[in-house]
Amino acid sequence: MATIKTFTGAGEAAADITLDEQVLTLDKGEQALKDTVTAIRNALRAGTASTKGKGEVAGSNKKPWKQKGTGNARAGFRQSPVWRGGGVAHGPKPRCFEQKVNKKVAKLAFARALSDKLVAGDVVVVSEFSFEAPKTKLMAALLKKLGIERTVLVVQKQATETVYLAASNIARVDYSTADALDVYTILQSRKILCDKAGFDALMARIAK
Numbered sequence: 001m002a003t004i005k006t007f008t009g010a011g012e013a014a015a016d017i018t019l020d021e022q023v024l025t026l027d028k029g030e031q032a033l034k035d036t037v038t039a040i041r042n043a044l045r046a047g048t049a050s051t052k053g054k055g056e057v058a059g060s061n062k063k064p065w066k067q068k069g070t071g072n073a074r075a076g077f078r079q080s081p082v083w084r085g086g087g088v089a090h091g092p093k094p095r096c097f098e099q100k101v102n103k104k105v106a107k108l109a110f111a112r113a114l115s116d117k118l119v120a121g122d123v124v125v126v127s128e129f130s131f132e133a134p135k136t137k138l139m140a141a142l143l144k145k146l147g148i149e150r151t152v153l154v155v156q157k158q159a160t161e162t163v164y165l166a167a168s169n170i171a172r173v174d175y176s177t178a179d180a181l182d183v184y185t186i187l188q189s190r191k192i193l194c195d196k197a198g199f200d201a202l203m204a205r206i207a208k
Contacts, residue, residue, distance in 0.1 A: 002121075005121070040184040113187055125196060
């Protein structure tokens with residue numbers, strides 16, 4: 001059984017939510033989680049690193065010195081990779097690092113990541129975010145009252161400007177909607193704070 005702490009919009013304790021572990025994914029998905037996170041991180045790579053090979057470095061094909069008799073090692077051209085200013089052997093070229101993850105693997109990874117958070121007690125639910133205005137101090141006051149001081153992810157079913165702006169200027173606070181949330185963002189966050197509608201949307205995504 002997983003117990004989810006629930007609060008009112010003012011931060012007062014409410015009846016907890018009890019989840020049967022049968023609705024969670026705890027016995028599989030580790031490899032799917034690894035593959036999905038790797039794909040997400042690779043997609044963030046620019047892939048713009050580029051070096052010049054020996055055929056692209058400026059210079060003539062003239063032999064630096066004659067083959068024999070100088071006492072120097074043999075050299076055929078000044079663009080050799082072994083020389084300073086020469087080309088780079090097997091250097092990087094612009095490329096795309098994206099990896100494909102099929103839908104079943106991505107869903108399994110999401111279910112495993114969220115299930116681990118739920119069992120660990122790192123998901124907190126409020127009935128609603130009842131902010132009068134989009135002010136940072138209101139969100140900060142709510143987090144303080146809930147005892148959330150670590151990196152937290154605020155989740156709603158549908159984005160509202162009031163909550164988004166209230167969370168934007170607080171360090172270590174991220175914001176996402178339930179549909180847009182991905183595995184990597186879940187793992188980066190120590191705590192997940194969502195309203196009841198956002199929590200229901202997250203549970204719908206991991207429904208078997």
